[in-house]
Amino acid sequence: MKLSLIIAWLLSFPLSGHAQNVKNMKTNPTSETEIRNVIENYYLKGIYEGNTELLTKAFYKGALLFGDVDGVPYFKTAAQYIEGVGNRVSPERSGKEFKAEILSIDVINSIATAKLNVRMYDFNYYNFITFNNIDGKWLIINKTLTNIHP
Template sequence: MKLSLIIAWLFSFPLNGHAQNVKNMKTSQTPETEIRNVIENYYFKGIYEGNTDLLKKAFYEGALLFGDVDGVPYCKTAEQYIEGVGNRVSPEKSGKGFKAEILSIDVINSIATAKLNVRMYDFNYYNFITFNKIDGRWSIVSKTLTNVHP
């Protein structure tokens, strides 16, 4: 008798709980995963290879870059920066070391920031990258940087 009551009680609950939510879950990537993809496959790879086409996919057309390199102020448009990367000997071809890592990513709605460390040539850059999701894709809208000596 007790078992019958317990079974009847369990069947009285609606079946639209967790199982229903799992069925309706989206399989799309999280914003952080999408941003990691932009950083690793377009930004880092573009810098390493000197591949301006990859960098153009990472940056919003009107993006700006600011900072300092060894105390010297740095200010460029994304177009100027990408052109400069294309005109230099890439870290890949230089034979010098290249290490790039994502230190953090923070996302709130359609904006995000990423803190990066890029070691190349004789530089130890810290980059603070701002992203905005524009027309369905994450793009770099600003970059600040500085070179830190060990």
């Protein structure tokens, strides 16, 4: 009898523990618009023009970049990445194709992810970018990338 009461008592607690319920998480259409603005007007424009000032506005200073390019591991800090963009011939000046597309943006509370396809030079990059709303601004805190061959 005691065992039955203990089991009944234990089963009365929710099995989900303290995990946050996705239905209660808030997405904000304004946030998606703000993130799209950062991607289009700072990140992608900065890459295309080789404009390090724009890129600096898009990235959190401690952001990290990881991935692979043609199977070679890739790792840079935001500062290293931005410096590299500033020291190369920009896609704008090269005259080579530059095509970028935002494939998706997902926002939950103060975090977000974006998936992009960026074709530049002879590369076909897929970027997965993580954002955080820091002091009222959406900033890139992490970027992962890979190059896909057609």
